Amino acid sequence: xxxxxxxxxxxxxxxxxxxxxxxxxxxxxxxxxxxxxxxxxxxxxxxxxxxxxxxxxxxxxxxxxxxxxxxxxxxxxxxxxxxxxxxxxxxxxxxxx
Amino acid sequence: xxxxxxxxxxxxxxxxxxxxxxxxxxxxxxxxxxxxxxxxxxxxxxxxxxxxxxxxxxxxxxxxxxxxxxxxxxxxxxxxxxxxxxxxxxxxxxxxxxxxxxxxxxxxxxxxxxxxxxxxxxxxxxxxxxxxxxxxxxxxxxxxxxxxxxxxxxxxxxxxxxxxxxxxxxxxxxxxxxxxxxxxxxxxxxxxxxxxxxxxxxxxxxxxxxxxxxxxxxxxxxxxxxxxxxxxxxxxxxxxxxxxxxxxxxxxxxxxxxxxxxxxxxxxxxxxxxxxxx
Numbered sequence: 001x002x003x004x005x006x007x008x009x010x011x012x013x014x015x016x017x018x019x020x021x022x023x024x025x026x027x028x029x030x031x032x033x034x035x036x037x038x039x040x041x042x043x044x045x046x047x048x049x050x051x052x053x054x055x056x057x058x059x060x061x062x063x064x065x066x067x068x069x070x071x072x073x074x075x076x077x078x079x080x081x082x083x084x085x086x087x088x089x090x091x092x093x094x095x096x097x
Numbered sequence: 098x099x100x101x102x103x104x105x106x107x108x109x110x111x112x113x114x115x116x117x118x119x120x121x122x123x124x125x126x127x128x129x130x131x132x133x134x135x136x137x138x139x140x141x142x143x144x145x146x147x148x149x150x151x152x153x154x155x156x157x158x159x160x161x162x163x164x165x166x167x168x169x170x171x172x173x174x175x176x177x178x179x180x181x182x183x184x185x186x187x188x189x190x191x192x193x194x195x196x197x198x199x200x201x202x203x204x205x206x207x208x209x210x211x212x213x214x215x216x217x218x219x220x221x222x223x224x225x226x227x228x229x230x231x232x233x234x235x236x237x238x239x240x241x242x243x244x245x246x247x248x249x250x251x252x253x254x255x256x257x258x259x260x261x262x263x264x265x266x267x268x269x270x271x272x273x274x275x276x277x278x279x280x281x282x283x284x285x286x287x288x289x290x291x292x293x294x295x296x297x298x299x300x301x302x303x304x305x306x307x308x309x310x311x312x313x314x315x316x317x318x319x320x321x322x323x324x325x326x327x328x329x330x331x332x333x334x335x336x337x338x339x340x341x342x343x344x345x346x347x348x349x350x351x352x353x354x355x356x357x358x359x360x361x362x363x364x365x366x367x368x369x370x371x372x373x374x375x
Binding site: 048075078095 | 155158341
């Protein structure tokens with residue numbers, strides 16, 4: 001789920017990213033379950049939004065690899081680029097493993 | 098497409114920040130950057146006098162761009178840790194953040210990813226000030242911000258042309274502007290009295306073989322740019338992988354394991370870039 005504004009949060013939502021105060025300090029860490037008390041306090045602070053819920057699903061691997069091919073098409077014959085592409089491909093495959 | 102030869106408009110471009118369309122924050126920061134012999138103390142006071150800027154500086158220094166373990170909670174501490182060159186570059190990065198977000202979706206993710214990768218490589222290579230390399234990477238595409246701010250329509254045409262012809266945005270820029278964003282970035286970074294090393298990195302990030310005084314730093318930012326495009330994160334005007342300059346790649350002498358580690362670091366940097374607000 002993307003970032004939502006503090007007036008849209010409801011109790012039980014889980015933070016997927018920490019909330020930082022305006023001075024850069026961490027107010028609540030990642031994984032915190034939001035309750036009424038936190039929500040009330042957050043509402044009074046100048047915070048433009050919080051990250052809650054599950055992370056966005058990855059695109060299907062076939063799509064990710066097709067996009068990789070398309071990106072490299074024009075430069076594949078340049079020195080080192082095939083090696084680099086293979087490294088990125090292995091990296092992407094690991095993300096899906 | 099209409100040709101706008103920017104090589105004949107260098108003075109105008111150097112004075113771009115004086116234009117009424119440019120946000121006040123960039124103007125004020127530009128004024129302090131241009132001041133000759135500005136001291137670290139003066140910059141510290143300038144930041145501290147502005148609570149909104151203070152908050153932004155603290156968020157920036159506590160981000161993944163820098164590798165500081167503990168949290169930095171005061172401007173004076175940040176200024177001491179980072180030094181004049183890094184602070185100046187960071188102020189520029191902060192002042193163009195909103196413009197980047199508004200005018201080129203994905204350029205911030207690209208820039209932040211480059212900064213994180215560049216710092217990681219700089220640390221691996223034992224460079225004494227990895228933060229300087231990180232800030233150079235963060236603002237390496239400042240020329241794009243300037244071009245799109247001043248010639249929005251023409252620049253949108255450039256990006257469309259790059260996509261249609263499947264070429265890099267630099268190549269498409271030359272067709273219209275006769276020069277690239279790298280040159281524009283170099284002109285302005287000289288005007289803003291950035292140190293010669295930083296000027297070189299910005300000016301030669303696509304042509305690292307031309308670097309004279311900072312060949313290693315330039316190669317690092319060049320490769321960070323290549324790697325993030327190869328992974329397909331962010332958007333820097335075109336969506337293609339760019340060829341790495343062989344000599345720069347050889348200079349870095351990264352192993353397969355190094356690169357795989359950098360790619361993992363890059364994944365994390367994108368989470369941070371998405372959640373980053375100033």
